[in-house]
Amino acid sequence: MLGRLPQAALSRGLGRVADIRIPRMLRAAILGRVARALGIDISEAEHPLDSYRSLNEMFVRRLRPGARRWPNDATTIASPVDGVLGQLGAIERGALIQAKGRSYAAADLLGGVDAERYANGSFVTSYLSPRHYHRIHAPVEGTVDAAWHLPGALLPVNEPAVTHIDNLFPRNERLVCAMDSAIGRIVVVAVGAYNVGRISAAFDATWSGARDEGWVTNRPGGDAAESRRYDPPVAMRQGAELMAFHLGSTIVLLSEREARFQSGMTPGREVRMGEILARM
Numbered sequence: 001m002l003g004r005l006p007q008a009a010l011s012r013g014l015g016r017v018a019d020i021r022i023p024r025m026l027r028a029a030i031l032g033r034v035a036r037a038l039g040i041d042i043s044e045a046e047h048p049l050d051s052y053r054s055l056n057e058m059f060v061r062r063l064r065p066g067a068r069r070w071p072n073d074a075t076t077i078a079s080p081v082d083g084v085l086g087q088l089g090a091i092e093r094g095a096l097i098q099a100k101g102r103s104y105a106a107a108d109l110l111g112g113v114d115a116e117r118y119a120n121g122s123f124v125t126s127y128l129s130p131r132h133y134h135r136i137h138a139p140v141e142g143t144v145d146a147a148w149h150l151p152g153a154l155l156p157v158n159e160p161a162v163t164h165i166d167n168l169f170p171r172n173e174r175l176v177c178a179m180d181s182a183i184g185r186i187v188v189v190a191v192g193a194y195n196v197g198r199i200s201a202a203f204d205a206t207w208s209g210a211r212d213e214g215w216v217t218n219r220p221g222g223d224a225a226e227s228r229r230y231d232p233p234v235a236m237r238q239g240a241e242l243m244a245f246h247l248g249s250t251i252v253l254l255s256e257r258e259a260r261f262q263s264g265m266t267p268g269r270e271v272r273m274g275e276i277l278a279r280m
Contacts, residue, residue: 019056027051031058039131060134060200060244068274070239074182077140077259077278078238079126079271081251082133086125086162087267088277090258094119099163108170109189109252111150111225114178117185122259124277125169127157128248135202136190136243136251137273142181143233144203144242149226150174157193157250169252175199177242180233183280185256190243198246203234239274255280 022030027050034055035042042049046062071078087097094115095103106123107115128134152173155161162168173192178185190199201207207228236242259278271277 019054021053022055024050027053031055034058038129041131044133056246059130059247062135063133068239068272070274071276072141072238073276074141075280076238076276077124077183077186077253077255077280079273079275079277080137080139080188080242080253081126081128081135081271082273083126083128083251083271085265085267085269085271086127086250088124088261088265089122091118091121091123091254096123096125096252096254098125098168102163102166104167104170106254108167109174110176110187110254111148111174113146113148113176113227114185117256118187118254120258121254121256122261122278123255124253125250126253126271127159127162127250128245129158130248132248133273134245134248135241136188136245138179138236138238138240138242139188139253139277140179140181140183140186141236141238142179142186143230143235144177144179145230145233146178147201147204147228147230148176150176151225152192154192154194157191169250173199175201175243177201177203179236183255183257187254188242189252189254190245191250191252193247193249199249200244200246202241202243203236204228204230253277 031049031052044063044067046064052058091106094106096106097103106118153171155172169191175190176187178187192199257280261278262276265277
């Protein structure tokens with residue numbers, strides 16, 4: 001039924017609600033109640049609750065310095081987010097697993113851009129719920145030389161949706177960031193979802209539609225695909241801020257080379273940003 005509703009308009013409406021400014025004297029009470037209801041660990045936030053002017057600002061809060069550690073190892077792929085692992089493993093003849101009995105094509109996920117490079121590589125899917133930290137960081141040290149926005153639906157990406165909706169991630173709106181690194185080409189695909197559905201690009205503050213956070217997706221009139229090339233490429237250290245979700249969603253990370261996943265990295269596991277997912 002949700003597929004027949006105006007998902008983008010409804011999500012933008014929720015976004016406007018999330019952007020409503022809260023009087024400073026009420027922020028700690030209102031945001032504290034939301035944080036407790038969702039299970040958000042606000043002790044890791046960069047600033048006190050009353051510093052965040054709206055629900056959206058709290059959702060895209062940065063972490064205090066030292067809250068996460070990075071391996072700073074050129075042979076590793078580290079988790080770009082706090083989240084829950086979905087499917088992960090080898091990309092077989094260009095196909096990624098979405099859920100048991102369901103797969104989708106890398107070419108569809110990437111809008112056909114360089115998809116053949118990942119035909120026999122590896123992938124990781126991570127789900128971010130509303131309680132998670134919402135910023136996405138560089139999983140490797142390298143350079144961003146291309147990014148593209150692919151408009152689409154804003155269907156939910158929770159477990160029931162992933163289990164029952166075919167080609168869910170390729171159907172939803174996406175912002176794709178491609179990085180060259182010492183361990184080959186890596187792409188991070190930020191998948192939009194119902195409820196606000198905005199994704200911002202930290203690596204390019206000039207992207208069209210820029211506002212306070214410069215979000216690229218789910219904006220009025222933003223229903224055309226757009227791609228950018230960066231010459232010179234944008235240098236990114238491992239752990240540098242790459243993108244951000246304005247409410248939770250999903251990221252899919254693809255590597256053109258086969259990765260050796262760390263022991264215990266299985267679907268359903270909670271991972272923290274900076275934790276080593278795989279080595280090359």
